[in-house]
Amino acid sequence: MDGVVQLQRQLLDYTALLFQEGFLNDQFTQLQQLQDETNPDFVVEVVSLFFEDSERLLNELANTLDQQSIDFRKVDSHVHQLKGSSSSIGAQRVQNVCIAFRNFCDAQNTEGCLKCLQQVKNEYSLVKNKLETLFKLEQQILAAGGSIPM
């Protein structure tokens, strides 16, 4: 049982750190609170949708910004969608970069947009990694017969 308690402690500490470092915000907590016996995998399912959406949008952004003549309205539309889905799961740092990104779209600033694209890719990659680690910890706790602490 000691092992489970240690894992639970690890999960709580890791989650707290993600909030402290600004990777996640209260919206993520809202999602966790929606998970119950009727929706036992809700958070994983929602976050998986976020991963799919984001990867598609990041590819589309790269393609759109690679064109000779950049369609900034199209870029803005993709960033707007990415901002929406990141804010829905509480991925604060991704959301923040999207806000800056949209300002560069408004100004039709190619260099600014390209920099933001790189930044948003980095932030997405970081939060994806951290969420996958969090879910692995949860799986370890459940496999050891424990329950997920809230």
Added chain:
Amino acid sequence: MGFGKATSSSKAMKIIETEKKISVLIVEDDPLIQKIHKVMMTKFGTEVQVVANGKEAVDLYHSGASFDLILMDFEMPIMDGFEATKELRSMGVTSMIVGVTSRSQDSEIQAFMKSGLNACYVKPLNAEKVTTVLNELKNN
């Protein structure tokens, strides 16, 4: 000859009102947001249906369906939230319609409100916003 005491059935009878679930129509094209809002509203004890654009919402009402509350996204393909709300109001729909938008500028929200919304919130919905909406619905 005695008669039983006459009782007025309407006075004596206790009218038992069964608590009917609030019905909610979520009008939203993004599957991620659809999922979150559906689970959230269900958790609050409402009966939820989801459609993917404004036209589907209007078609539902044309077919005779009605909901206590409509959560209307702004940006959607085929028919957006502004057009759908205008259309529903012109049909005489008096359901509570609450806009839910990613647009956060005051001017954008005011513009959306002009379509006939009762209220408008910036996404994402959270427990606090849902509570406010449902309390307002119950008070009206």
